[in-house]
Amino acid sequence: MPERLGLDRIATPIGTALLVTDADGNLRALDWHDYEHRMRELLRLHYGPVDLTDQPAPAGMRTALSSYFEGDLGQLAGVAWRIAGTPFQQKVWTALAKIPVGTTLSYGTLAAKIGMPKAIRAVGHANGSNPISVVLPCHRLIGADGSLVKYGGGLERKRWLLRHEGVEV
Missing domain, CATH: 1.10.10.10 (Winged helix-like DNA-binding domain superfamily/Winged helix DNA-binding domain)
Structure with a gap:
């Protein structure tokens, strides 16, 4: 059974960021729209089959990331994340x-x-x-x-x- 993850996009000064989150609201991936293929491959390598569906990231995560890009650099510490890897x-x-x-x-x-x-x-x-x-x-x-x-x-x-x-x- 594929891992089900949500995919959201936010505009940043350096391009559209892709946010991949799980059902618990943890960030699983953040990459750039022009590197979506690589992001999907990394997700596959780390999690096996993945089913990405369009879904808004948690509001607090979106706010933290937007605030970081607007200059409030300490906001990233509040983003919950979870990773798989060796x-x-x-x-x-x-x-x-x-x-x-x-x-x-x-x-x-x-x-x-x-x-x-x-x-x-x-x-x-x-x-x-x-x-x-x-x-x-x-x-x-x-x-x-x-x-x-x-x-x-x-x-x-x-x-x-x-x-x-x-x-x-």
Whole structure:
């Protein structure tokens, strides 16, 4: 039996965001309209067959995300989320949620923070499989030399998100 999830869309300054939520109101995925195919593939990989139906996300979640994009950067902490993935992926994704707004970390620093300093590439791979963009802030990971590297929504969105949060890039 496919997992039943709701799909909603909200306009942001950097494109239409797709919000996937479960029956309990938890965010399961956040991606961009121009990457919907990738989002659906990540959902399939994490949950198996998924039945997405148009359904409004919880009002509080929509408000929090809209407020974030309007400049109230602390609002993301109030978004309830739930993820499926390997234990390692979940460890990386949970660590992403702890990177403070307005700061960045290198992949190597995050690997060290989760107690696996040699797992830099694995951290990068898990980061790239993060199904909940923005809320689990994969955009806050940068290269060891401070360069912007890889963002599933495109480097221009990553640059915008970091500048929006006060990071000079």
